[in-house]
Amino acid sequence: MKPGGVALVVALVVTVGACGGGDDGSPTTPTNPPPVPTTDPDPLRNAAAVAGKWVGAAVQSSLLRNDATYAATFRKHFDYVTAEWEMKWDPLQREPGVFDFSGGDRIVRFAESSGMNVKGHALLWHQATPAWVEELSPPELRIAMEDHIRTVVQHYRGRVAVWDVVNEAIDDSNGGLRDTVFLRGLGPGYIAEAFRLARQADPDALLVYNDYGGEGLNQKSNAIYNLVRGLKESGVPIDGVGLQMHLSAAGYPPAGQIAANVARLADLGLLVNISEMDVQIRDLAGDAASRLQRQREVYREAVGVCAAQPRCDAVTFWGFTDAHSWIDEFFGEDDPLLFDEQYQAKPAFFGVEDAFLGR
Ligand code: G3I
Numbered sequence: 001m002k003p004g005g006v007a008l009v010v011a012l013v014v015t016v017g018a019c020g021g022g023d024d025g026s027p028t029t030p031t032n033p034p035p036v037p038t039t040d041p042d043p044l045r046n047a048a049a050v051a052g053k054w055v056g057a058a059v060q061s062s063l064l065r066n067d068a069t070y071a072a073t074f075r076k077h078f079d080y081v082t083a084e085w086e087m088k089w090d091p092l093q094r095e096p097g098v099f100d101f102s103g104g105d106r107i108v109r110f111a112e113s114s115g116m117n118v119k120g121h122a123l124l125w126h127q128a129t130p131a132w133v134e135e136l137s138p139p140e141l142r143i144a145m146e147d148h149i150r151t152v153v154q155h156y157r158g159r160v161a162v163w164d165v166v167n168e169a170i171d172d173s174n175g176g177l178r179d180t181v182f183l184r185g186l187g188p189g190y191i192a193e194a195f196r197l198a199r200q201a202d203p204d205a206l207l208v209y210n211d212y213g214g215e216g217l218n219q220k221s222n223a224i225y226n227l228v229r230g231l232k233e234s235g236v237p238i239d240g241v242g243l244q245m246h247l248s249a250a251g252y253p254p255a256g257q258i259a260a261n262v263a264r265l266a267d268l269g270l271l272v273n274i275s276e277m278d279v280q281i282r283d284l285a286g287d288a289a290s291r292l293q294r295q296r297e298v299y300r301e302a303v304g305v306c307a308a309q310p311r312c313d314a315v316t317f318w319g320f321t322d323a324h325s326w327i328d329e330f331f332g333e334d335d336p337l338l339f340d341e342q343y344q345a346k347p348a349f350f351g352v353e354d355a356f357l358g359r
Helices: 044-050 061-066 068-077 102-113 138-155 181-186 190-201 219-233 255-266 288-308 326-331 347-357
Strands: 054-059 080-083 117-124 162-167 206-211 240-243 246-248 271-280 312-317
Touching: 044 054, 044 347, 054 061, 054 068, 054 117, 061 068, 061 102, 080 102, 080 312, 102 117, 117 138, 117 190, 138 181, 138 190, 162 190, 181 190, 190 206, 190 219, 206 219, 206 271, 219 255, 240 255, 255 271, 255 288, 271 288, 271 326, 288 312, 288 347
Parallel strands: 054 080, 054 312, 080 117, 117 162, 162 206, 206 240, 240 271, 246 271, 271 312
Antiparallel strands: none
16 A cells, blocks of 8 residues: 555554664563654654655664664654665575575564565666676576566565666666666566566565656656656556655755656656655755755755655655765765764754645
8 A cells, every 4th residue: 555545554653662672673672772862853754644655764674673773763753664785686686596585574574563664675776686697698687587576576575565676777878778787688678577577476566667866857857757658658567666866955956847757757647756865965065054954955845846746655765864874885974864873853854844744
């Protein structure tokens, strides 16, 4: 079930303090709960529910297990979870035919014990494909793709509400299809094949195409639009598009362009979700307080586009605390998320809350 047009998943979540819970993070009797942040805002999931949206974050099972404040903060504020790493091809099937679902299962069990919905990320992505796949002949690659998608989607059938079926298939420079092992081995039809395989494996999960850099109106968003329109027109079982929304407060698409892009995707009959949002601020001028305020405005503007669009069903942040963001590893020290390193809600958190509440 999805928020908005379909019945909203309403789950009574009893926040069991800040205890870490069992191996899968499921709540147990609180013992010595870790320090709860002093600014203890209302659950963000409540504001999102007012707008009829799911609100989520990307997480890692090791942090859910080992950091009780991380787990408690995540459980309190979010009703939607994406595995940042553990449900990709490489960790799931590092060797041919040898599946390791342990990490993904921990995240799914945590979600189920916390009244959360799950997005599977991602069935096909060139950057998380194990080396052995790159060595396959085209016929072997087709068999491996079919086997991977069927095995993974069937394993999580009924427990994963949404799948990122294909991730980042559009080339940044020319709007064509990205030169990946899948395109080289299987031709452009691999995208449709992947969606059909996922649908056969789970008739009920929502199936999504996910990409970055196509949030506003530009060559890449036009290419994404044309790709998914072609899939829809060909009867391919695609339900939605994920716009990753990795932004820099120093320069990002105007909200009006994002709204127009989302609207044209919605007009195709697709759902749209913000799938991996973070807002970099290290390149902004000004003191810390002014940069955090600017970040709040960017979050409020972008999430406000989703809040105002009935066919935008969810907002997911790529992490939720500045203590754990891929941005630091890939771009250098930054503070791109809603909570600081001490799990204190930042102005950005309240910008998102304002967006959901229409303030
Ligand atoms: O934890 C494992 C370790 O056990 C293992 O031995 C080692 C082997 O390489 O990998 C470790 O996992 C790392 C993982 O992050 C968890 O920290 C991987 O090396 C590392 O490649 C992986 O990076 C992730 C990256 O995608 C590639 O999968 C980042 O955390 C994640 O934030 C990033 O997320 C992507 C989205 O999926 C797609 N959109 C862009 C976004 C940012 O690149």
